[in-house]
Amino acid sequence: MGTERVKNAAVAALVAATLAGGVLMLVTEEHDAPPPAPGPAARARAAAVAGAPASRAELDALIRDRTRWLRAHPGDEESWAALGTAYAERGAWWADWAALARAESALNRSLRERPAAAGNTEALLGLAVLAGARQDFATARDAAVRAQQQRPRRWTVYRALIDAQSGVGAYKAVHGALDRLTALYQGSQSRALAAQVYRERGWREDASANAYDAVAAAAGTTERAVALRRLGDLAWERGEPREAVAGYDAALRLAPELHPARAGRARALAALGRTDAALAEYRAALTRFPLPEYALEAGELYESLGRHEEAEESYAAVLETADRAERYGVDQTLTRGRYEADHGDPDEAVRLLTDAWEAGRRSTQIADGLGWALYRAGRADEALPYAKRATKEGLRSPLFAYHRGQIERSLGLYGSARRNIGTALRVNPFFSPLLVPPARSALASLGEPPGGGPRRMTGREALYPAGRGRQGAAGSRWWGSGGAR
Incomplete structure (x- = not known):
């Protein structure tokens, strides 16, 4: 490519951008060349260097820039990788599914110009982005692992690994990747990723602290908007809809196109009883996305x-x-599975989610979905192990707790059912407009636990005469081998 390629490497190295939660990340840091002319492409480059989110307009400017460059320089594998990854991000973030085919074409062209085995890390990370956008997390993980082997000190490699490992439910590997990432990089996006991982582990205070740090450290407008949306999500999950609305409003003022914030705002408004406004937000989100x-x-x-x-x-x-x-x-296995379980054919939901599980996609979301589908199909005994796995991995989801509680209730595990349904309503008393009423009804039907406490709690129960200190033992599985232990 000669001198001209070096002079244009700043944009070419927008480069191996990688998508994780809708962000554009620079993964080729060694080029030193003048930035592009001021404008959206330059702002996209600045965001990429910081590993920060880019707006749709900035992303589109990058795509146009690399397309023009490649017409004259079709052998530039880095620009093909940058173009392919940018298309993958556009598809994932903006529901522009047709962009994914363009992403695949560009990434394959990059690999023809320079194979992965020859060190084309940028294309490998682009493939991880593309596979993640398609919810093919096993393929995303394989590509990210190969990229890590080539460039173990590139922090964005670990970002790709975190997303892929989360998708397959390999949560121990997620924590290891986060440790490596934070050892290499301490910027805003490191804090944002830590918030994401800690949330999945159930460490809400740590997640919130890192999310606030990500807001404070955010440089660009879109980066700050995404960080504020994350604060809204955390507030919603804590059952604080007013605080959630405030976070979403702040995010949307900075980035009106940020549709996850709009959908989150709809949930929170519904919880506040503002259902007309909530439905208007859903319609607005669905019209464009x-x-x-x-x-x-x-x-x-x-x-x-x-x-x-x-x-x-x-x-x-x-x-x-x-x-x-x-x-x-x-x-679309997870969404289809949830739809079929509650509103369609539960047996079809079981088939879909079982296939995903057996293929190695073992996240808490799939575990919960499969457990609930089995329950809805009349197979509660088979459902319970999946529901337990979903609630024990760390994520404090009221939906998961409710699902487990209802499964346990159907099996006569009344103590555990009472605990889990109660947890769902305590964590977020607004977690679902459709499920909160039956959750309250189920909790009321279970009543208060009988007095006296469970048997074998202290080892001294034999000291009490029959019927004393063990009220309610007869006829209730809550006492003894049931769910209370």
Whole structure:
């Protein structure tokens, strides 16, 4: 490429950008060349260098810039990798599924120019991005591991590993990758990733502290908006909808296109009883970003309000948008499974989620979904181990706790059922407009635990005459071998 390639390496090295939660990250740090002319492409480069999110306009500017460059320099494997990864990010972030095919084409071209075995780390990370966008986390992990072997001191490699390992449920590996990442890099995005990992582990205070640090350290507008949206998510999960709305509002003022913040705002508004405003937010999100999970949430809100015709329209949209995503290779197993379990064919949900589990996709979300699908299909005994796994990995999800509690209730494990359904309502008393009423009803039907405490608690129960200190022992599995132990 000669001198011209070196002079343009600053944009070419926008480079091996990698997507993790919708961010553009620089993975080729060694080039030293003048930045592009001021404008969106330059801002995208600055965001990439910091490992920070780029706006859609900035990302599109990068795509245009690399496309122009490659017309004249078709042998530049780094620019093909940058272009492919940028397309993958656009597909994942903006539900532009057609962009994923362009991403695959560009990344394959990069690998033809320079094979992975010859050290094309940028293309490997681009493949990890693409596979993650398609929810193919096993492939994403394989690509990220190969990239790590080539460049073990590049921090963005560990970001790709964290996302992929989370997707397959390898949570110990996630923590190891975070330790390596934080040893290499201490910036805003390191704090954001720590918040994500600590949330999955159930360490809410640590997650919140790191999320606030990420906001304080954010440099660009979009980076700050994404960090504020994360604060909104954490507030929502704590059952604090007013604080969540404040976080989402702050994020949307900076980045009105940030659709996860808009959908989060809809959830929080529904919890506050502002259902018309919540439905308007769902419609706004779905108009530009037709994601199946948003259609499912909107349908359940409509159903909770008794607006069944509109609920059915939303449920139909779940299937339509999932079909469209799948035509471009985006796996929709989890959303389809949740839809079928509660609103369609539970046996189909079991089939879908069992296939995912057996293929190695063993995240807490898949475990919970499979357990609930088995329960809804009348197979509660088989469901319980999956529900237990989902609640024991660390993530403090009220939905998971509710699902486990209802499964246990059906099996007569009343003490454990009472504890888990109660936990769901304590963690977030608004966790689902459709499920909170049955959760309250189930908890009321279970009543208060009988007095006297469980047997074999102290080892001194034999000192008491029969019937004293063991009230309620007869006829209740809560006492003894049931769920209270």
